[in-house]
Amino acid sequence: MANIAYIMMCHKDPDVIIAQAVQLTAKGDFLAIHFDARVGDAAFQTIKGALKFNPSVVFAKREKCGWGEWSLVQATLNAVKAAEEKFPNATHFYMVSGDCMPIKSAEYTHDFLDSQNKDYIESFDY
Numbered sequence: 001m002a003n004i005a006y007i008m009m010c011h012k013d014p015d016v017i018i019a020q021a022v023q024l025t026a027k028g029d030f031l032a033i034h035f036d037a038r039v040g041d042a043a044f045q046t047i048k049g050a051l052k053f054n055p056s057v058v059f060a061k062r063e064k065c066g067w068g069e070w071s072l073v074q075a076t077l078n079a080v081k082a083a084e085e086k087f088p089n090a091t092h093f094y095m096v097s098g099d100c101m102p103i104k105s106a107e108y109t110h111d112f113l114d115s116q117n118k119d120y121i122e123s124f125d126y
Contacts, residue, residue, distance in 0.1 A: 007076065020096075027107070044062070061078045
């Protein structure tokens with residue numbers, strides 16, 4: 001069975017991030033959150049406080065991120081590393097943005113991944 005560790009990159013809207021974290025971890029999946037260090041600490045503490053009792057959530061080392069900069073890659077690597085360390089049984093890493101809520105259920109995602117014997121990596125050549 002697929003054990004998904006979601007990797008969330010976010011920089012705003014603590015209430016939305018909290019709701020998304022609850023939804024993504026409700027069926028036993030995991031979540032590593034990177035919250036941009038350029039954003040004030042109050043928003044980050046709101047998220048941490050709301051999710052502190054959720055054992056399926058881990059917070060990555062924060063980076064100050066700039067659009068199109070290496071810092072976004074480093075932030076992603078920090079989140080993946082945090083997920084690998086906290087959730088060693090994860091079989092899939094699934095990148096999500098704090099701006100997007102899933103349109104498919106956890107059951108759908110698990111069924112899809114369990115029925116395929118492959119990994120999916122998507123890229124666009126701009």
